[in-house]
Amino acid sequence: MLSDRQIKILEAIISDFIDTAQPVGSRTISKKYPLGISSATIRNEMADLEELGYLLQPHTSAGRIPSDLGYRLYVDSLVYENSISSRDKEIIQSLLLNKIIEAGDIAKQTVKLLTDFTHLVAVVSIPKFxxxxxxxxxxxxxxxxxxxxxxxxxxxxxxxxxxxxxxxxxxxxxxxxxxxxxxxxxxxxxxxxxxxxxxxxxxxxxxxxxxxxxxxxxxxxxxxLNGTELYVDGVSNLLSTFEFSDTEKARHIFDFLKNDNQLVELFDSLPSDKLSIKIGTEIGVELLDDCSIVASSYHVDGNNAGRILVLGPKRMDYGAIVSTVNYISNTLSDVFSGIYL
The missing domain is CATH 3.30.390.60 (Heat-inducible transcription repressor hrca homolog; domain 3)
Structure with a gap:
């Protein structure tokens, strides 16, 4: 069990790393976050958090970055779903309910919405025929x-x-x-x-x-006609993230995202009835060890029909992305169930 002080330090480190993509040192935490403790105390707690597996030190002289275990604690205990503004809700509904008839067109609009809101990769499956x-x-x-x-x-x-x-x-x-x-x-x-x-x-x-x-x-x-149809957008967004500035690493992920069979396997490995967040090695695909995914199902007349998924670096804004994924999946459920048609 972590102490309250350790949890606050871990939360500050992850929040700062999400914003900057740079390893976080004790002086940064003491200056930017009003924790009421000295830089030396923060440094000692960071060393303990590293020993416990919640932090990593990429270089001896560098600050710390979150490990997968650190992100998992952050996601499970420290992140709160953001509320979507009324304006954003109106944008989502107007685009998804704009007299679109075919499921494929709805899916195309959905992945575009997800990439516009998250600036990450989006994948949507439509109901199996x-x-x-x-x-x-x-x-x-x-x-x-x-x-x-x-x-x-x-x-x-x-x-x-x-x-x-x-x-x-x-x-x-x-x-x-x-x-x-x-x-x-x-x-x-x-x-x-x-x-x-x-x-x-x-x-x-x-x-x-x-x-x-x-x-x-x-x-x-x-x-x-019983296969799963997938729609993907925002793959180029990976290139604008610090983690995937290495074009060789990005290319391998691009190839993965272009392979429908691999994507279907990824979708099938996720819980079909609830929101799911997978971090790094939890995804179970070595190529995606530096990524996280946020996924949710949508329903037709109460039955699971398809999924939406957002993929990006582990250093993502989980609260904002979870709220967007949840709202769009609920809207899709209403659209496909005929509530808005």
């Missing part, structure tokens, strides 16, 4: 040999699948589309199987050959 409900379906004749199948979910995700289908009139496609919608609308995509699709055949007996062709295609298409 197969977990959503089918809201509409349309077959459109593109040419004499091609038809476009358009699937729309209740969360605004739109998928287009090109089919090879010759010599079929649009009125036939309309009849098939209307019948399929009446039978499948409101079902989650993952629950639409061959059996449920086959029930439509008796209603479309006059188009039996076409329906027989469409059923396996629709089944395979639905199976293939």
């Amino acid at each position: 197969n977990k959503c409900k089918l809201a509409n379906l349309k077959l459109i004749k593109v040419s004499d040999s091609k038809v476009l199948l358009i699937l729309v979910t209740d969360t605004g995700i739109v998928k287009n699948i090109q089919l090879a289908l010759s010599n079929t009139e649009q009125f036939v496609l309309d009849k098939i589309s209307d019948t399929m919608v009446s039978h499948l609308s409101g079902e989650t995509i993952e629950n639409i199987d061959v059996r449920s699709i086959s029930k439509m055949k008796e209603k479309l007996s006059m188009f039996g050959n076409i329906v027989d062709y469409l059923i396996p295609i629709l089944r395979d298409a639905l199976k293939s």
Whole structure:
């Protein structure tokens, strides 16, 4: 257990390091923070905090910087979520509720908002297609040999699948589309199987050959649309931070952020039902040992649907970022659940 004095010193060191990115010495603490103790006493306490694992000394003659353990104590016990101003709330709502229909457009706007507010990297996943409900379906004749199948979910995700289908009139496609919608609308995509699709055949007996062709295609298409879609923005912001001024180090992180499979693994490793803060080695990815992430889930009708994540140096303003992530995730939950639509 740390003493109250040690906790105040640790908090002062972390606050100063977040502001300056420079190792913090005892004289700096005694001058800038009214702790009521001498520089020598602060120096002795800093040595004890280093021995306990809360501080690191990068060079013998330098001051101290927080360790991952120090940041963890700071985040868990000393950081308080900031309140978002009414003006910022209005900005977020106006941009997320500005007649955006497709989920992808909402995600693009969300990552831009997050990078504008935090000046860090933002990643947003949109609801998995197969977990959503089918809201509409349309077959459109593109040419004499091609038809476009358009699937729309209740969360605004739109998928287009090109089919090879010759010599079929649009009125036939309309009849098939209307019948399929009446039978499948409101079902989650993952629950639409061959059996449920086959029930439509008796209603479309006059188009039996076409329906027989469409059923396996629709089944395979639905199976293939179960991946997580990710949107990333603000990667260049890393270059403006002291920790990643080394372009080689930044390049490796850039490569990681461009790899959807690695990002999905990172998302899947986080708790899906609450705000999560991972610091340095806690992330479990060696490339990100100098980073921290703040992540949260958003929901559709009470069910976990996607996540938002902010990534940056461990020396980030946790209170401000947590409040931004929380507010935006709550707003996304409302948007995707149709509260504002």
